[in-house]
Amino acid sequence: MATIKDVAKLAGVGVGTVSRYLSGNASISQKTMDKVATAMAELNYRPNSMARSLSSKKSNIIGLWVPSFSGSFHRKMLQTIERELRKRDKHIILANAEDATTDEERIACLDYLIERDCDGILMSCPELSVIELAxxxxxxxxxVFINRDIEELSQKTFSADHYQGGKLAAQHLVALGHRDIAVVSGRMSAQDAKKRHQGFVDELKLSGIEIDDDLVESGGYSFEQGALATQRLLHKDKPFTAIFCGNDNSAMAAMATLHREGLCVGEDVSVVGYDDIDISSYTSPAMTSIHVPLEEISRNACHQLLNLCYDEQLPIEHSFEPTLTIRKSTGIVRK
Structure with a gap:
């Protein structure tokens, strides 16, 4: 196995020059850099990551904090970030706050990453307050914060316009003729859930439709919570012809619950999900959902952190608009 000394000898330079080349922090002429790169390629030399870290005083590790590893939303986020880091020979350490019930427990997950000498940390933290994030x-x-929109930290926050996403869902249901509409919301302690719900309610009001408070149930984000919320709606003496759900897991659970109760999704009751995860087009019927450009959001957040940590100059975007993906779960126009 080739060593750094072998590379230096073949390139005709000192070991220190090769070390500086690997660290990326020293001024070396382009001609010398080319000689070292050629020697490394000829010898199939792969630098030891620990040695490079010691040389550059960087761990080359990025931490990712998420509220949960379950569900397609955070899996897509993780896949996108890991792919971007791997391109640049960086590694990832994960922490999740699935069992946390207080801010102190959530922040303890952050401490876990800090203690492992991460060069930087990406956080998807819907329930921490703006004050805590500051x-x-x-x-x-x-x-850098993912799925948060904070004016005071605008260069470090990346999120879709969830208020607009809620408006799009309302516009679609109104256009189909629905007026008795139920909601299975996400956790209202989360910023994104509050914004999409408010956008939905505000848009309905523009069409003269008021949501009955009895037709709003919290479904969290899990299949189980979504099913229980839908059951509670069905057991009330309040008819409805459509349900807007806070995420696609809740929407799939709502569809299954309606089917078990003998109702036809898309005809008796229309269902709109949120996020437009991959499986949305494979449900039966295929699910109408608000598409959140999560890959673009995650990629840009990751690029911003790479710029902060490693002085890269990767281009950054901050504007991410949701779109409506119409499928059969919202069915036909009602008279």
């Missing part, structure tokens, strides 16, 4: 940023500046 405290985190002040304490640990090399952090």
């Amino acid at each position: 405290k985190i940023e002040a304490r640990y500046p090399k952090v």
Whole structure:
């Protein structure tokens, strides 16, 4: 196996020059860089990652904090970020707050990543307050937030316009002729859930439709919670012809629950999901959903952190608009 000394000898330079080339932090002429790169290629030399970290004083590790590893939403986020990091020979450490019930427990997950010498941290943190996030940023500046929109931290926050997403769902149901509409919401303690719900309600009001409070149930984001919320709606003496769900897991659970109760999704009751995860087009019937450009959001957040941590100059976008993907779960126009 080739060593750094072998590379230096073949390139005709000192070992220190090769070390500086690997660290990327020293001024070396382009001619010398080409000689070292050629020697490395000829010898099939792969630098030891630990040695490179010691040389550059970087761990080349990025931390990712998410509220849960379950579900397609965070899996897609993880896949996108891991792919972007791997392109640049960076690694990832994961932490999740699935069992956390307090801010202290959630922040303990962040401490777990900090203690492992991550060069920077990406956080998807819907339930932490703006004040808590500002405290985190002040304490640990090399952090970027995913699925949050904070004006004071605008360069470090990446999110879709969830208010607009809620409006799109309302516009679609109104256009189909629905007026008695139920909601299976996400956790209203989360910023994105509140924004999409508010956009939905505000858009309905523009059409003269008021949501009955009895037809709003919290479904969290899991299949089980979505099914229970739908059952509660069905057991009330309040008819409805459509349900808007806070995410696609809840929407799939709602569709299954309606089917078990003998109702036809798309005819008796229309269902709109949110996120447009991959499986949405494979449900029966295929599910109408608000598409959130999660890959683009995650990629840009990752690029911003790479810029902060490693002085890269990757292009960044901050504007991400949701779109409506219409499928058969919203069925026909009602008279």
